[in-house]
Amino acid sequence: MAKRKRKARKRKSGVRLLIWVLVIIALFLGVYLAHHYYRIWNQQRIEEQMRRQDRQAKQTFIKQVAPEAQAMQNSYHVCASVTIAQAILESQWGTSQLASQYHNLFGIKGTDPANSKILTTKEYINGRWIVTKGRFRVYDSWSDSIKDHTKLMLNGTDTNKDNYQAVVQAKNYREAAQALQKCGYATDPDYAKKLISVIQTYKLYNYDK
Structure with missing residues (x-):
């Protein structure tokens, strides 16, 4: 009789110990999962914040260059949308060294050392991208850069004064973009x-409206 009672007590003690072990495991698992999902949530929150800041920065850049681009369109018929898009691509949303330090939004080349800087650039030559050096114009402001870009469209290059006439005469942004590449x-x-x-x-x- 006493042995059966001792065995029963041992079984109860074993069950209680097992329950405590399971409770502790469950607590650790709960803490781990809570920490894991918090990290995921926090990472997603940070990424969304960065995306929101990126969108805001891009919209700010567009709003900064759009008025001058529209003014040039109204006066000289160069599509504002294409001018803005070129500024975005050429200057990496105004963050490139050429744009941020020297206000050159369009990668326009220069020849006079007094108002130009030699910088590293990428060119697509013979079917591949290469890193090379180029001399680029320096401006006092983005507005001046946009005006000079329009001047380039109107007056062409030193070797071909009509080089960009197809861009100026384009009826819409698609025609203007394709003309820029062809030119x-x-x-x-x-x-x-x-x-x-x-x-x-x-x-x-x-x-463009």
Whole structure:
């Protein structure tokens, strides 16, 4: 009889110990899962905040360059949407060294050492991208850069005064983007496609109205 009672007590003690072990495991698992999902939630929150800040920065850049681009369109018939899209692509949303330090939004080259700087750039040559050096114009403001860009469209290059007339005469942003590529503004073989994509993604065509 006494042995059975001792065995019963041992079984109860074993059950209680097992329950405590399970409770402790459950607590640790709960803490781990809570910490794990908090990290996921916090990471998602940070990423969403960064995306929101990125969207805000891009909209700020568009609003900064749009008024001058529209003024040039109204006076000289150069599509504002294409001017803005070029500024976005060429300057990496105004963050490139050329744009942020020297106010050159369009990668316009220069020859006079007094108002130009030699910087590293990428060119698409013989089917591949290469890093090279180029001399680029320096401006006092983004507004001056946009005006000079329009001047380039109107007056062409030193070797061809009519080089960009197809851009000026384009009826819409698609024609203007394709004309820019055909006229050799950039070496990128997808330049027109990228311009059109940026215009459509950020609804820049609304600035042409």
